[in-house]
Amino acid sequence: MTTFRAPSRRGFTLIELLVVIAIILILAALLFPAVGVALRQSRRAFCLQQTKQIAALIYDHAQNNNLFLPDAAGPWGLPDAMADTVRNPNVYRCPGDRFAFEQHGSSYIYPTTTAHGIQEVSGRKLTFFSYPSKKVILYEPAVTQTSSPVSGEYRWHTTGMRASVMGFLDGHSSFVELGTNVYTSVHAVNHDYY
Numbered sequence: 001m002t003t004f005r006a007p008s009r010r011g012f013t014l015i016e017l018l019v020v021i022a023i024i025l026i027l028a029a030l031l032f033p034a035v036g037v038a039l040r041q042s043r044r045a046f047c048l049q050q051t052k053q054i055a056a057l058i059y060d061h062a063q064n065n066n067l068f069l070p071d072a073a074g075p076w077g078l079p080d081a082m083a084d085t086v087r088n089p090n091v092y093r094c095p096g097d098r099f100a101f102e103q104h105g106s107s108y109i110y111p112t113t114t115a116h117g118i119q120e121v122s123g124r125k126l127t128f129f130s131y132p133s134k135k136v137i138l139y140e141p142a143v144t145q146t147s148s149p150v151s152g153e154y155r156w157h158t159t160g161m162r163a164s165v166m167g168f169l170d171g172h173s174s175f176v177e178l179g180t181n182v183y184t185s186v187h188a189v190n191h192d193y194y
């Protein structure tokens, strides 16, 4: 004669399982946005350090070239113009950028023409600029709406506001809020920067 014995440890009931799943989902919802924000902030911090470094390299390059800033062929041409000084191409890669570096070899625009409210700097002499701390020499293409392959807009370091990491001629960098008009954006919002 066989006897049927209930297991000494019963498993989860359906209700208990659903409660556990609900708790996990709530925790995930609480945790993941925080992880996303932390990641975004760390990438931005890295990018700010990086633009500072590039701005310093540009300044050094000018010091070694009779005070003339690198003369680039186009807005993405800085790596070529600096090839004799900077050999590591990853210097120009922002960790938040998923397409500009792949497409252009740089995450940062170097002003070879006056655009987005930022004056041309390429090939000019250092002494041409009276306020180096206000002179933008590098910026991320968060200001352009038209050239992005992804949903018509670049936003590498923010989900909401329109803003861009920028490097300045005096070697500092900053996360700058931009205007809504892409063509006058920096100038419109930050009269101090040019």
Ligand SMILES: [Zn+2]
Pocket (backbone or CB within 6 Å): 043, 044, 047, 048, 094, 095, 096, 097, 107, 140, 156, 157, 165
């Ligand atoms: Zn960046």
